[in-house]
Amino acid sequence: MDKTLLKGLLVLEAMANQTGESVSIQALASQLGLTKSNAHRTLQTLAHADYVVRDKVSGNYRTTLKLFELGAMQLARLDVRRMALPAMRQLAERTAETVHLSVIDGDTVIYIDKIDSPQPVRAYSTIGGRAPAWCVATGKALLAFQSSEYLDVYLRELNAYTPITITDRAALKTELAKVARFGYAINRGEWRETVGGVASPIFNALGAAVAAIGISGPLERLSQKRMKAFTPDVLAAGADISRAMGYRHPYFGVLA
Known part of the structure; x- marks a missing residue:
């Protein structure tokens, strides 16, 4: 979301909280220092993305719960490292491969925690490092649960890093x-x-995919057969962390 839209959304939320009522286009335009037509375009963009809704009677606007959900997602990102550590350790012990905990940021994933494989040949990565989301397992596990609008915005170009x-x-x-x-x-x-690697998403109490957990290693060791064998362990780790985050829905048969 660009700065103008974000500012408009936050100002609208503050005005609505102050008055307890929906906000007119003119009032928002005055607060933002915009013309009425520019304020209207800003509101239309936010409405299209479900951040605001127009009152059919008054014609004014108010924010939806999506802003609250975004705040909850950011808080969840702060909690997920602490919640994930026991499952990460168990997964590392069961697979002897590098375990990654990732969050999504635009078209990339950020590794927010990891446990290195004890084996001498292993996948190289750093905490705080980034990877193209469409190329790695944790990235694809998170992209699969983003909106179509998200994919359209952030995945306009898919650069090739390997032949496949x-x-x-x-x-x-x-x-x-x-x-x-x-x-x-x-x-x-x-x-x-x-x-290569295999990963599963982590959901918070609101049902949003806030992170992903996965294993990675050299393909000569982490073959397709071994990845298939380890997939139930990866799914179980994702389910355990999701449950710790307050997720209470069926988790691909693991939590059902």
């Missing part, structure tokens, strides 16, 4: 639909040619 990177948007959306159905994503060497 998915660069076609239709093909990526097909794969993400499978991830959403089965609950896990696989990287077959799409960012680094010799490194």
